[in-house]
Amino acid sequence: MREIEYRDALNEAFDEELARDENVVLMGEEVAQYNGAYKVTRGLWEKWGDKRVVDTPISEAGFIGMGIGASMLGIRPVMELMFWSFHSVAFDQLVNNAACVRYMAGGLINVPIVMRGPANGGTNVGATHSHTPEGLFAAFPGLKVCSPATPADAKGLMKTAIRDNDPVYVMENTLLYGNKGPVPDPAEGDFTIPLGKADIKREGSDISLIAHGRSVLHALEAAEKLQSEHNINAEVVDLRSIRPLDQDAIINSVVKTNRAVLVDESKPFCGVSAQIATLIQEHAFDHLDAPVKRVCTIDAPAIYSPHIEDEQLPNARRVVEQVLTIA
Amino acid sequence: MESATSPNIAPLDFAGSPVNKTLTSDQKIDYYRLMTRIRSFERESLRQYQGGKMGGFLHLYIGQESVAVGAASLMGDNDHMITAYRCHAHALAVGMSMNECMAELFGKATGCSKGKGGSMHFFAPDKNFWGGHGIVAGQTPLGLGLGYGLKYKGLEGAALCFLGDGAVNQGAYHESLNLAALFEIPVVYIIENNGYSMGTSQKRSSAFKDCLAQRAEAYDMDWDLVNGEDLYEIRAKLGIAMERARKQSRPSILEISTYRYYGHSVADARATEYRSPEEIQKYKEHHDPISLWKQRLIKEGILTEESAKAIDKEARKEVSESVKFADESPAPTANDIIDDVYWETDNNTEASKIGRHFFND
Numbered sequence: 001m002r003e004i005e006y007r008d009a010l011n012e013a014f015d016e017e018l019a020r021d022e023n024v025v026l027m028g029e030e031v032a033q034y035n036g037a038y039k040v041t042r043g044l045w046e047k048w049g050d051k052r053v054v055d056t057p058i059s060e061a062g063f064i065g066m067g068i069g070a071s072m073l074g075i076r077p078v079m080e081l082m083f084w085s086f087h088s089v090a091f092d093q094l095v096n097n098a099a100c101v102r103y104m105a106g107g108l109i110n111v112p113i114v115m116r117g118p119a120n121g122g123t124n125v126g127a128t129h130s131h132t133p134e135g136l137f138a139a140f141p142g143l144k145v146c147s148p149a150t151p152a153d154a155k156g157l158m159k160t161a162i163r164d165n166d167p168v169y170v171m172e173n174t175l176l177y178g179n180k181g182p183v184p185d186p187a188e189g190d191f192t193i194p195l196g197k198a199d200i201k202r203e204g205s206d207i208s209l210i211a212h213g214r215s216v217l218h219a220l221e222a223a224e225k226l227q228s229e230h231n232i233n234a235e236v237v238d239l240r241s242i243r244p245l246d247q248d249a250i251i252n253s254v255v256k257t258n259r260a261v262l263v264d265e266s267k268p269f270c271g272v273s274a275q276i277a278t279l280i281q282e283h284a285f286d287h288l289d290a291p292v293k294r295v296c297t298i299d300a301p302a303i304y305s306p307h308i309e310d311e312q313l314p315n316a317r318r319v320v321e322q323v324l325t326i327a
Numbered sequence: 328m329e330s331a332t333s334p335n336i337a338p339l340d341f342a343g344s345p346v347n348k349t350l351t352s353d354q355k356i357d358y359y360r361l362m363t364r365i366r367s368f369e370r371e372s373l374r375q376y377q378g379g380k381m382g383g384f385l386h387l388y389i390g391q392e393s394v395a396v397g398a399a400s401l402m403g404d405n406d407h408m409i410t411a412y413r414c415h416a417h418a419l420a421v422g423m424s425m426n427e428c429m430a431e432l433f434g435k436a437t438g439c440s441k442g443k444g445g446s447m448h449f450f451a452p453d454k455n456f457w458g459g460h461g462i463v464a465g466q467t468p469l470g471l472g473l474g475y476g477l478k479y480k481g482l483e484g485a486a487l488c489f490l491g492d493g494a495v496n497q498g499a500y501h502e503s504l505n506l507a508a509l510f511e512i513p514v515v516y517i518i519e520n521n522g523y524s525m526g527t528s529q530k531r532s533s534a535f536k537d538c539l540a541q542r543a544e545a546y547d548m549d550w551d552l553v554n555g556e557d558l559y560e561i562r563a564k565l566g567i568a569m570e571r572a573r574k575q576s577r578p579s580i581l582e583i584s585t586y587r588y589y590g591h592s593v594a595d596a597r598a599t600e601y602r603s604p605e606e607i608q609k610y611k612e613h614h615d616p617i618s619l620w621k622q623r624l625i626k627e628g629i630l631t632e633e634s635a636k637a638i639d640k641e642a643r644k645e646v647s648e649s650v651k652f653a654d655e656s657p658a659p660t661a662n663d664i665i666d667d668v669y670w671e672t673d674n675n676t677e678a679s680k681i682g683r684h685f686f687n688d
Contacts, residue, residue, distance in 0.1 A: 025479065051479070057509065062468050062502025069409075069472015072457060075479055092465050092499065105450035105458065106441035107667030141668050141685070164678060165670040196682015244682030275686070 001182035007040045009151035009183045010172070013158035014041065014078065016186065018048050021076060024162060027054040027067060028080025028117075037082045038118065038177050060090035064115065068097045068167075071113040078162060084119030084171055085131040098167040099142035112165045116158070119147075119171040120214060121265065121302045121313050130302035132265045134171045134212070135272040138243040145242040146195055147171040149216035151181040153240055156193030164195065173214045196244030200253070204235035207327050208253040210276055211263035212239040215295075215314050219263045222319035230320075232327050242272055250276060251283045258289040261322050263314050268296040290326035295319050338554070342623075344563035346401070352629040358400060358558060359624060360638050362392040362617045365416045367642040368425055368649070372415070372432055372446075375650060376593055381432045383445050388416040390588040393616030394519050395420040397561030398487055401569055405484025407455040407473045409466050411491060412447035413519075413587075414459040421454040425649035435656035442659045443667060464490060464497030467516070471503045474514035478576055485572035486514040487565075493524020493532065495539050504580070508546040513572035515565065518582040519555070525591040526601045540582035548578050555585035556614045559623075586610040 004012070017024045030037045032045035032055040045053040056063040060081065067077035081087060087094055094115065102109050121130035138145040144166055148154040154172065161168035184191045201216055202223050209219040216238045223234035237253050239246065254260050260280055264273035277292045298312045311318075341347060369387045376385045388395070391413075399420035402408065410417045418428055423439060431438030432446055439449050440459075449459040457473060460466035470488025477484045494500055495518060507514050518539055524532045533539060543550035549571060553564045561583060568579035588607060590598025599607075624630035665672075665687070671679040 023479075057505065059502040059506060061499045062471070062506045065465075065468020065499060065503070066472040066475050066506060069457075069469035069474075070476040070479065071472070072452070072469070073407075073473060073476030073480070075476050092462055093468060096462050096465055097460075097469060101458070102670065103667050104440055104444040104448040105452070105667075106439065106443050107670075107673055108440075108450050108452050109457070110670035112670075141665075144669075160678075165674075165676075194678060194681045196678075196684075241682060244684045245686075246681075247683045 002185055003180045004151055004183050005177065006151040006154050006179045006181070007038060007177040009155035010040050010158055011042060011044065012183070012186065013155045013162070014044055015047070017159055017162045018044070018052055023074060023076045024078060025052050025054060025075060026078045026080070027056055027063060029056055029058055029082050031055060031080050038174060040177065041080070060086050061093055064090040065093040065097060067113055068093060068101070068111055071111045072101070072109050076112050076162060078114040078116060081115060081117035083129050084117050084133055085129045087131070087133055094137070095140055099140040103142060110165050111167045113167050114161045114170060115167070116170040117172060118174040118177070120173040120175055121297060122175050122309060124304055124306045124309055126304045127301035132171070132297070134242050135266045135270065135275070137169050138272065142167070144168040144195055144244065145171065146240060147213040147242060148240060149176065149213055149238055151179065152183045153193055153199070155183055156191055157195065157240060159192045160195055168195065171213060176214055193240070195241045196246055197241065198246035198249035199238045199240055200235065200249070201238045202234065202236040204233040204257065206233045206257055207259040207261060207323055208235050208237055208257045209261050209263055209319065210237045210239065210250060210253070212242060212272065213265060215263040215265050218314050218316050218319055221316035222323065225316060225320050226323055230324065232323065234323065247279055247283070250279060254280055254284040255287045258287055259326055260292045261319065261326070262292065262294045263319055264294060264296050265314055266296060268294060268299050271296055293322050293326055295322050341557065341559035341563040344559065344566070346562050346566035347559050355624055355629060358396050359617070359620055359630065359635065360642070361396045361420060362620065363639055364425070364642040364645065365392045365396070365419050366617060367639070367646045368415060368419060368428065371646040371650060372429070373589070373593065375432070381434060381446070384412070385432070385446050385593045386413040386591065387587065387589040387593070388413055390610060390615070391519060391521060391555065391585040392416060393558045393561055393620065394517070394555050394583050394585055397558050398517065398565055401562060401566055402455065402487070403484070405477060405482045406487065406569065407457060407477070407484065408487045408489070409457040409470045409473060410459065410489035411463065411466055411494065412459070412461050413491070414447065414449050417489065418449040418451065418456060418459070421451060421456045423449065423451050423454065423456070425645055426652040429649035429653040430656050433653040433656070434658060435653055436659045436663065437652070437656040441663065441667065464494035464500040466490070467494065467497070467500040467503040470516070471507055471512055471514050474507070474512040474572070474578070475510065477513055483573045484513065485569040487517060488514055489517045489519055491524065492518055492520040492522065492529055492539060495542070496533060504543070504546045504548065507578035508548050511576045512578055513576045514578045515568045515572055516578070516580045517565070518580065519585055520582050521585050521587045523591065523601065525595065526597050528601070538582055540580045543580040548580060550580040550582070553581055553583040555583040556616045556619055558616065558620050586614060
């Protein structure tokens with residue numbers, strides 16, 4: 001299969017959905033003429049023009065809210081946050097309006113909008129630009145959240161998110177944009193991946209490493225080390241989608257391996273892995289041979305120092321160390 | 328707050344404006360009926376609130392009726408309306424029934440939002456009414472989006488986005504103004520200036536030169552001041568702003584001076600302290616939009632005291648019936664709590680069957 005970059009997989013998703021549905025419009029800071037701050041939307045303005053690919057001023061509360069209002073009329077805006085970290089200046093719109101308006105209207109309204117952009121640490125940009133709010137937004141009923149780890153998942157999930165009739169918040173990752181991976185050729189047909197479906201990225205029998213986003217890559221690297229250096233055969237479960245969540249995949253894996261380490265770039269307090277841990281203890285308690293352990297981002301605002309930031313985040317070494325405490 | 332009409336200059340008569348000249352007697356009487364129905368509804372809501380029939384807040388519109396009625400009277404098929412939490416009048420003005428509104432206040436399943444929204448969250452998308460929003464100025468980007476949607480679809484229409492004078496200092500509003508002018512969005516921002524952002528007077532809350540709408544100049548937008556006690560003036564000036572939106576795809580700000588007789592909400596414990604009783608009385612006696620409209624129609628020879636009384640009586644009867652309807656309606660059940668969260672799960676789509684959407688138990 002051909003291999004393309006994560007950013008180009010996303011770009012292909014946008015291009016195909018722009019072609020498929022005239023109500024799809026891309027919007028955000030620098031997405032059009034500048035070709036995207038991270039080149040994710042490269043070439044799309046040139047191809048689709050001013051109406052379909054729209055540069056906005058730096059005005060997140062304004063343009064995110066505008067997208068939500070337009071989506072109530074049936075437009076399908078795909079809104080870029082240059083960094084998901086900027087959610088805080090648009091929080092009222094992202095939560096009170098996107099998540100709650102359908103409910104408060106007794107189901108008379110729906111909000112078919114996508115909010116997207118990178119949400120990650122690891123680029124030495126300090127605390128304000130390194131937030132990972134997938135758990136935060138997944139905590140609001142009415143919102144859907146996904147976090148693809150590979151180019152194929154990025155394309156397939158993005159196309160599904162655009163077609164979904166509820167607000168879907170897609171958390172990408174600047175450190176994944178340049179990664180290459182196999183993505184089916186468009187000539188082979190429409191390629192989508194459903195929300196709410198996890199993917200077993202590596203089969204194993206001794207312990208379940210459950211992760212999403214870039215943490216999946218750390219879990220895979222750790223699994224190889226565990227195999228080669230400690231003879232531990234780890235299974236890697238990539239959640240892909242946070243809400244809806246593939247609970248069955250999580251529980252089935254834990255029932256098989258009897259041990260779990262959750263790898264999660266969120267902070268530990270009520271992050272995504274906290275929710276996964278509670279589901280495991282509720283639904284697989286009798287199958288556990290050890291406490292559920294977690295590898296999260298160390299509980300402090302993101303440190304700037306390039307010498308140490310990778311140690312604050314989950315990494316393969318930290319995952320191996322944590323696995324060895326219970327396996 | 329002073330009335331926009333100076334006592335030293337004779338006010339313009341907007342009855343002759345193009346948008347008013349063509350009005351029939353029936354239409355004028357309909358506006359009287361609608362304003363009367365709104366006031367009756369609000370008065371009864373207060374009684375029912377005090378009787379313990381509803382929870383939460385209740386923001387009454389009494390004194391401001393001409394604004395919502397005047398605006399709704401101008402709406403065509405492609406015009407849309409959105410407002411903040413003082414929303415009952417707008418709902419009734421676009422044609423929502425008293426029954427569904429009262430039932431919503433009572434938290435009943437027959438309410439316009441199935442008892443899930445409450446007083447601040449009335450909606451009727453089928454009547455181009457998009458709420459009913461609780462966060463001050465949170466609706467201003469949404470109103471912009473309605474205008475964006477109209478323009479995107481190539482429809483000739485205007486998005487009417489209401490806000491109070493207390494909302495004008497929120498960032499979301501200013502961001503919306505910039506985008507409205509920059510993208511040439513067919514939106515009309517209507518500041519219902521009742522002089523008080525809760526208990527803080529305009530002078531104590533806003534920095535401005537002559538008026539709040541004048542801030543439009545900073546965004547190169549058109550603006551106007553409207554005397555909200557005169558339905559003809561509201562229609563005349565708002566009609567122009569809506570035409571500007573429809574035909575030229577350009578935004579405007581209208582600041583409509585008006586007055587609320589009651590507090591910010593029924594929970595406004597100091598409602599009679601930050602304003603003098605004399606001030607409230609002055610508005611009731613000299614600036615009441617319904618009384619002034621009634622006098623106007625009597626003067627025009629199309630309404631009599633008797634026929635006005637009959638309309639009042641009819642409105643009170645309708646309100647009583649809505650109370651009965653609300654009282655007798657069923658409440659939502661616990662099973663209803665997780666409906667209306669996601670479109671996909673409500674419609675039982677294939678997508679909704681994949682993965683867990685709710686995390687109860």
